Amino acid sequence: MPLEPTAATIPTVDELASELLLIQQSGPRRVAIIGTRNLPLTHQQLVEMLSYALVLSGNQVVTSGGANGCNMAVIRGAQRANPDRLEVILPQTLGQQPSEVQDLLIGIKNITEYPERRTMTLADASKICNHEIIDRAQQTICFLYHTSHTLLESVSYAKDHRKIVTNFYLD
Secondary structure (H helix, E strand, C coil): CCCCCCCCCCCCCCHHHHHHHHCCCCCEEEEEEEEECCCCHHHHHHHHHHHHHHCCCCEEEEEECCCCCHHHHHHHHHHHHHHHHHECCCCHHHHCHHHHHHHHCCCCCCECCCCHHHHCCCCHHHHHHHHHHHHHHEEEEECCCCCHHHHHHHHHHHHHCCCEEEEEEEC
């Protein structure tokens, strides 16, 4: 027997209208791409290609730093297309990033770092960072597993803030 929708799950007319307007807007967008560090190489290549294509089509891409995984793939793809259309928001400082990420970020103009988060755990700093990335974009793309608690919370945050959200589950 199908479940009946509750008042909490039925979008209001205003919510539907704002989502439709956002979907119909043509032209470049600010797209947040966040995801897991545990990304297989083939998936990294797909993320890199997606980032490359988004930037080539005039979009601004916003992501974070991080070890091998989603964020590095986003950075590589956007860099190849046009590094000026890439914005990187670090959860902490550039010096706290792995050396391969630091090397990758050489020459990127739009980097934001947070020395005041230096003593926070990476998980806590990443949660705040993901929220800021989502706030700066119109659309969010997330690569995650069903057990990725920080990313699941970030996706929920994006939906609560009426962003267009596309999730790619890796499991």
